[in-house]
Amino acid sequence: MSSKPIYKRVLLKASGEALMGSQGFGIDVAVADRIASDIARARSMGVEVGVVVGGGNIFRGVAVASKGGDRVTGDHMGMLGTVINALALATSLRKLDVDTVVLSAIAMPEICESFSQRGALHHLSQGRVVIFAGGTGNPFFTTDSAAALRAAEIGAEAIFKGTQVDGIYSADPKKDPLATRFDKLTHSEVLDKGLAVMDVAAVALARENAIPIIVFSIHEAGGFCDILSGAGRMTIVTDH
Ligand SMILES: Nc1ncnc2c1ncn2[C@@H]1O[C@H](COP(=O)(O)OP(=O)(O)OP(=O)(O)O)[C@@H](O)[C@H]1O
Numbered sequence: 001m002s003s004k005p006i007y008k009r010v011l012l013k014a015s016g017e018a019l020m021g022s023q024g025f026g027i028d029v030a031v032a033d034r035i036a037s038d039i040a041r042a043r044s045m046g047v048e049v050g051v052v053v054g055g056g057n058i059f060r061g062v063a064v065a066s067k068g069g070d071r072v073t074g075d076h077m078g079m080l081g082t083v084i085n086a087l088a089l090a091t092s093l094r095k096l097d098v099d100t101v102v103l104s105a106i107a108m109p110e111i112c113e114s115f116s117q118r119g120a121l122h123h124l125s126q127g128r129v130v131i132f133a134g135g136t137g138n139p140f141f142t143t144d145s146a147a148a149l150r151a152a153e154i155g156a157e158a159i160f161k162g163t164q165v166d167g168i169y170s171a172d173p174k175k176d177p178l179a180t181r182f183d184k185l186t187h188s189e190v191l192d193k194g195l196a197v198m199d200v201a202a203v204a205l206a207r208e209n210a211i212p213i214i215v216f217s218i219h220e221a222g223g224f225c226d227i228l229s230g231a232g233r234m235t236i237v238t239d240h
């Protein structure tokens with residue numbers, strides 16, 4: 001049993017890339033199940049959880065643009081990829097009997113509900129996990145920006161960016177073995193130092209709305225709940 005949470009409502013940004021596990025593409029169900037079990041534990045601690053899933057395991061619009069294709073079409077493909085991931089994570093959560101709803105920024109009523117702030121707040125208040133699919137619904141954005149946007153819309157106390165690394169470093173730790181990890185930063189420091197763990201628009205939106213960002217490893221089982229209780233390995237970004 002985890003100790004008492006210090007948050008009541010949070011937005012988890014779950015890395016799409018992490019979902020592919022060691023496969024190199026697509027969804028490793030075991031990884032989706034493990035992330036779902038951490039979310040289920042957070043719910044059993046009484047924390048309300050909104051989730052934005054990335055799409056890096058399926059498609060990124062820049063991949064089309066870099067080969068001379070149309071960026072907007074590429075971004076549409078990327079957003080559709082996030083819907084696939086959202087459905088996979090919802091399936092894993094429902095296997096654990098966690099009441100879960102998928103709300104998409106792009107209308108596809110045969111598959112899932114469309115996003116509205118009112119609907120999201122209603123489902124959260126009913127104790128459901130709400131998975132926000134389709135990013136922001138607009139090209140030229142990312143799911144990090146969608147996470148900051150949805151966090152502001154649902155009044156989340158923090159954005160938990162669960163990613164491939166365990167915090168924010170002085171440089172990309174996957175490329176620079178000498179990079180050092182920060183425990184704490186301000187939004188302005190992340191932007192001024194050009195720390196590329198999250199895109200600029202997302203950090204700026206979080207700063208504007210004074211929403212802390214917590215960067216942690218999504219691969220660490222139980223890591224999400226440890227941080228919800230005020231422990232665990234992470235970098236926290238605040239406005240002071
Ligand atoms: N200064 C930095 N500190 C930490 N990570 C950094 C830094 N600069 C770049 N990165 C890289 O940023 C990555 C996270 O970026 P990104 O959001 O694209 O990945 P993701 O969380 O897997 O997202 P997606 O959901 O799009 O698949 C990390 O895995 C890390 O390699």
Ligand SMILES: O=c1ccn([C@@H]2O[C@H](COP(=O)(O)O)[C@@H](O)[C@H]2O)c(=O)[nH]1
Binds near residue numbers: 056059074135138
């Ligand atoms: O608001 C959004 C969110 C995402 N996209 C496109 O989807 C892919 C996948 O998202 P990641 O954040 O990279 O995981 C992204 O690269 C964009 O192509 C979008 O257009 N708008």
